[in-house]
Amino acid sequence: MEYFTVIKSRQNARYKALLKTLSGKLPAGVLVLEGKRLVMDALNSDITPELLVFADDPAGLKMHAELKDVASESLVLAEDLFKRLSDTVTPQGVLMLAAKEERDEDALLHAPAGATLILDGLSDPGNVGTLTRSAEAFGFDHIIYRSDGVSPLSRKAVRASMGSILRQQVFRVHNVAAVVDRWTRESTPVYALDMDGRPLHELERTDGGFALIVGNEAQGISEAVRKTKVIPLSIPMEGRVESLNAAVAGAIAMYELGGKRCR
Amino acid sequence: MEYFTVIKSRQNARYKALLKTLSGKLPAGVLVLEGKRLVMDALNSDITPELLVFADDPAGLKMHAELKDVASESLVLAEDLFKRLSDTVTPQGVLMLAAKEERDEDALLHAPAGATLILDGLSDPGNVGTLTRSAEAFGFDHIIYRSDGVSPLSRKAVRASMGSILRQQVFRVHNVAAVVDRWTRESTPVYALDMDGRPLHELERTDGGFALIVGNEAQGISEAVRKTKVIPLSIPMEGRVESLNAAVAGAIAMYELGGKRCR
Numbered sequence: 279m280e281y282f283t284v285i286k287s288r289q290n291a292r293y294k295a296l297l298k299t300l301s302g303k304l305p306a307g308v309l310v311l312e313g314k315r316l317v318m319d320a321l322n323s324d325i326t327p328e329l330l331v332f333a334d335d336p337a338g339l340k341m342h343a344e345l346k347d348v349a350s351e352s353l354v355l356a357e358d359l360f361k362r363l364s365d366t367v368t369p370q371g372v373l374m375l376a377a378k379e380e381r382d383e384d385a386l387l388h389a390p391a392g393a394t395l396i397l398d399g400l401s402d403p404g405n406v407g408t409l410t411r412s413a414e415a416f417g418f419d420h421i422i423y424r425s426d427g428v429s430p431l432s433r434k435a436v437r438a439s440m441g442s443i444l445r446q447q448v449f450r451v452h453n454v455a456a457v458v459d460r461w462t463r464e465s466t467p468v469y470a471l472d473m474d475g476r477p478l479h480e481l482e483r484t485d486g487g488f489a490l491i492v493g494n495e496a497q498g499i500s501e502a503v504r505k506t507k508v509i510p511l512s513i514p515m516e517g518r519v520e521s522l523n524a525a526v527a528g529a530i531a532m533y534e535l536g537g538k539r540c541r
Numbered sequence: 542m543e544y545f546t547v548i549k550s551r552q553n554a555r556y557k558a559l560l561k562t563l564s565g566k567l568p569a570g571v572l573v574l575e576g577k578r579l580v581m582d583a584l585n586s587d588i589t590p591e592l593l594v595f596a597d598d599p600a601g602l603k604m605h606a607e608l609k610d611v612a613s614e615s616l617v618l619a620e621d622l623f624k625r626l627s628d629t630v631t632p633q634g635v636l637m638l639a640a641k642e643e644r645d646e647d648a649l650l651h652a653p654a655g656a657t658l659i660l661d662g663l664s665d666p667g668n669v670g671t672l673t674r675s676a677e678a679f680g681f682d683h684i685i686y687r688s689d690g691v692s693p694l695s696r697k698a699v700r701a702s703m704g705s706i707l708r709q710q711v712f713r714v715h716n717v718a719a720v721v722d723r724w725t726r727e728s729t730p731v732y733a734l735d736m737d738g739r740p741l742h743e744l745e746r747t748d749g750g751f752a753l754i755v756g757n758e759a760q761g762i763s764e765a766v767r768k769t770k771v772i773p774l775s776i777p778m779e780g781r782v783e784s785l786n787a788a789v790a791g792a793i794a795m796y797e798l799g800g801k802r803c804r
Contacts, residue, residue, distance in 0.1 A: 404667070408786045408788075408789060411782060411785065411786060411789075412785060412786070412789055414779070414780040414781070414782045415776075415778040415779060415780060415782040415785055416778070416779065417779045417780070419780075438786075440782075440783075441781075442780070442782060445780065445781065513678075513796070515678040515679070516677070516678060516679065516680045517677040517678060517680070517682075517705070517708065518677070518704075518708065519674060519677045519678040519703075519705060520703075522674065522675060522678055522792070523671045523674060523675070523701075523788070523792075525671075525786070525788075525789060526671060526674075526675055526788060526789055526792040529785070529786075529789040529792065529793060530792060530793055530796050533776070533793050537776075537777060537778075537779075
């Protein structure tokens with residue numbers, strides 16, 4: 279027989295602290311994974327589980343029996359308390375707080391081998407998560423985000439990424455233009471989605487590392503980045519459409535540049 | 542000097558009826574457009590404006606002066622009343638109810654010339670709207686949706702379409718498989734996104750009308766459609782990604798099939 283405490287009071291100090299952490303902006307490098315599938319995915323990745331929270335319901339207690347010792351701390355909460363922490367309509371009885379290494383520009387002196395996705399100040403977490411998911415599908419395994427944009431580690435972005443964020447290297451960068459400038463001087467091609475760019479499919483392929491920049495939903499690529507030697511690329515469109523959704527445009531470009539198309 | 546009535550009471554019968562219409566499922570063929578840009582876009586399309594609603598604030602009253610006579614009815618509402626009707630975080634002082642022709646399977650005996658997008662029971666209005674936006678960009682001007690899925694005329698889908706829905710022919714269909722079956726017997730190619738399909742880029746192009754089916758976010762293409770002579774197509778992926786977001790996958794396929802790529 280196993281014993282554990284079920285937290286039942288909203289006034290419980292540990293619960294109040296946790297609710298506060300999860301309600302506001304998460305500390306840097308912390309991510310929240312909800313539901314059995316994402317939690318299991320995370321346990322198979324290189325993140326560090328810090329806290330597992332289970333609901334006092336059949337599904338939650340089943341997972342508690344399996345997983346209670348994998349994180350340094352684990353809690354069981356009364357159903358209503360758990361529900362308040364959950365970000366989803368139908369909570370699945372388990373959520374995890376974990377630490378994921380997030381590096382900064384010092385780790386980006388040179389361009390990584392392979393394909394890098396650069397998020398130049400996106401503001402919609404759904405788009406950021408969807409881009410992370412597409413990035414993995416098309417072989418982009420480094421993601422750089424501008425520190426004043428939405429983080430791919432934010433809760434909604436993690437959910438929209440369907441777990442792909444767990445398998446990406448993430449870099450938080452203040453000055454994206456400085457990184458891009460350095461890389462282009464070293465002859466790394468850095469492409470930027472821009473309506474006035476060359477049609478994407480006319481691009482000649484090169485071997486070696488490269489990066490793709492996706493700009494903000496409304497403003498596009500930032501002024502500072504525009505002044506570097508980026509290679510602007512556009513997606514040819516018909517009709518009266520002014521632009522594509524940022525996650526869609528980024529995915530099409532990653533499909534062309536990094537996917538298996540025309541290889 | 543112009544005179545008009547500002548509705549200020551939540552008990553006003555016209556207001557209550559309107560709130561009820563906008564809070565529930567919209568009647569078939571009715572769409573709601575919010576904000577100056579979408580309203581102006583709509584007035585330049587073939588939809589029929591039925592009701593314009595303005596907020597009693599500077600932006601709303603300015604648009605009221607310009608536009609009050611373009612619909613058969615127009616109302617000015619106190620700011621708080623307007624806000625309750627609005628679906629957006631920062632209401633822009635104007636919204637319009639309009640009628641858009643929505644046809645049924647009787648209009649689809651033969652495949653239309655050009656490119657048709659078929660939504661086989663999608664459940665996320667954001668995806669449906671984003672697909673509508675991408676459809677216009679890549680030359681798809683007919684959209685068929687399964688009647689038990691999200692309608693591209695629903696409020697959230699209209700917003701995500703950024704106005705593209707206004708320039709599409711929309712068909713509401715109960716039995717998608719029957720339509721597809723008829724078309725394939727007449728040798729119209731009907732492609733379906735399916736993980737087990739042939740890689741998208743290996744496809745040989747044909748001239749003439751064709752259709753692309755995008756399936757439900759979780760279940761994919763429906764069983765009934767699978768049993769027809771659709772041509773399954775897949776998007777090659779790397780990593781441990783099981784699938785792409787439905788709006789992303791649909792956009793990549795439309796880009797390949799209908800866009801300017803490799804033409």
